[in-house]
Amino acid sequence: MEFMKNGKRIDDRLPNELRPIKFEVGALERADGSCYVEHGGNKIMAAVYGPRAVHPRHLQQANRAIIRYRYNMASFSVEERRRPGPDRRSVEISKVSRQAIDPVIIKEFYPRSTIDIFVEILQADAGTRSAGINAASVALADAGVPMRGLISSCAVGKVDDTVVLDLVKEEDNYGQADMPVAMDVRTGEVTLLQMDGHLTLDEFEQALELSKIGCASIADMQREALIRKYRGKEDE
Amino acid sequence: MKKQEKLDKTIVVPGDLLSEDATKAAEGTYVENGKVYSLTYGLADEREKVRVIPLSGKYLPAIGDVVIGMVSDVSFSNWKVDINSPYEALMHISEYPRRIESSEMAKIMGVGDLAIFKVVDVDPSMKIELAPREGQLRVLRSGRVVEVSYTKVPRVIGRAGSMISLLKSKLDVNIFVGKNGRIWINGKAEDEDLAIKVIKRIEREAHTSGLTDRITKLLEEEKHGVHEKR
Structure with a gap:
């Protein structure tokens, strides 16, 4: 498969260009915090409940809140119907996504409680874990959870020996490498880094730099979306 | 631009830089490398100290509440x-x-x-x-209780209780506001209805300025409507 033509990718983007992204804060009425995101072909809803009482009780920690993160793909989110329920892949993604967000949350403010994060993938087109983390981070802020910063995430990879930002499904499936990265952009602290495929050391460093640029643009969009929630209401 | 003017405070998100002076840190902020950052999503209030008033969140009790x-x-x-x-x-x-x-x-x-x-x-x-x-x-044992976010309680009470006095004076109701965002209203059914409507409006517009004036107007209009119907 040929991915690069005249310096442009299959969907006409430049190698360092993100797909169009749209955040909608507070999309769910009854969640404590929520965020709906459209990231290229991905459509994702994130909901946050809590801090609230922990069930089952034995999971509770006496000195801090616990964080639970559930990443779930809807059965209709991909071309071929997916069997509903957690599988090995989504259990792993739930775990790494939780670990990506966990370091910025001030858990000590809420002992003996839980903060539950639900990320539902309604439509998938590569980079769902990254887009899910972005939405979850905004939903946490919307819920009023104290955090040191927002976590932003995007994928980088390699197609036709070119390092590219924010892969689409074809690039992810048939490309040479895919590497999701999550970070707190202000401190530069990387909280998630996975890689599938092969990159040389030089390419890896180039990809990591590119992901920082991508995450920085996403961080701006997340911030802007949160501010707009209260600005927008002014007009009513 | 006009929208900007109507906001009396700036909206901040977690991790926003608020001040270079660590001694100014107050509630809703944290200090890292001598700089003050926002800890929550809220409104930054910058006077002698910088604090962030949250826009949402769960009520945490404090002694004396x-x-x-x-x-x-x-x-x-x-x-x-x-x-x-x-x-x-x-x-x-x-x-x-x-x-x-x-x-x-x-x-x-x-x-x-x-x-x-x-x-x-x-x-x-x-x-x-x-x-x-x-x-x-x-x-x-009588009246009704409505719930608002605890973060909006100061606006429902108003500066030195001004909003509550306004409601009590315009409507024949008794109102008690709990720190946890529960509000007890006791009076005639239609007054209770109107009080709840007004409180919900205050909750929705808690972050805007000039709220007391708008609520006064709303109360005048609604009261007028009620009398005409009779």
Whole structure:
């Protein structure tokens, strides 16, 4: 498969260009915090409940809140119907996504409680874990959870020996490498880094730099979306 | 531009830089490498100190808070009370003004009853103890209770109680605002309806300025409408 033509990718983007992204804060009425995101072909809803009482009780920690993160793909989110329920892949993604967000949350403010994060993938087109983390981070802020910063995430990879930002499904499936990265952009602290495929050391460093640029643009969009929630209401 | 002018404070998100001077840090902020950053999503209030007033979140009780709680269970020696917080609160039988037997507890205050309490103790693991406010237990047997986010309580009360006085003067209702965001309203049904409508409006527009004027106008209009219908 040929991915690069005249310096442009299959969907006409430049190698360092993100797909169009749209955040909608507070999309769910009854969640404590929520965020709906459209990231290229991905459509994702994130909901946050809590801090609230922990069930089952034995999971509770006496000195801090616990964080639970559930990443779930809807059965209709991909071309071929997916069997509903957690599988090995989504259990792993739930775990790494939780670990990506966990370091910025001030858990000590809420002992003996839980903060539950639900990320539902309604439509998938590569980079769902990254887009899910972005939405979850905004939903946490919307819920009023104290955090040191927002976590932003995007994928980088390699197609036709070119390092590219924010892969689409074809690039992810048939490309040479895919590497999701999550970070707190202000401190530069990387909280998630996975890689599938092969990159040389030089390419890896180039990809990591590119992901920082991508995450920085996403961080701006997340911030802007949160501010707009209260600005927008002014007009009513 | 006009929108910007209507906001009296700036909206900040977690991690926003607020000040280069660490001594100015107050609630809702944290200090890292001598700089002050925002800890929550809220409105930054910059005067002598920089603090962030949250726009959302769960109520955490503090000693001395007066709250409206709902009894969720009556055990041998304690009332378990839901105070609209992640944590359940307890009121011990001995806190009741006179000596009572365990068997009398449910009669005094049963499951589902609402009452006004004072938070007397909060320990580090968030065990919360309640007592009746001012030595007399006030069980709310009439009127209605509405819930707003606890972050909006200061706006519902208004500067030095101005908003509450406004509501009480325009409507023939008794209003009590708990720190936990529960508000008790007692009066004639139509006055209660209007009070709830106004309170919900205050909650929605809590972050805007000039709110008292708009609420005054709303009350005038609504009152007028009610009289004409009669």
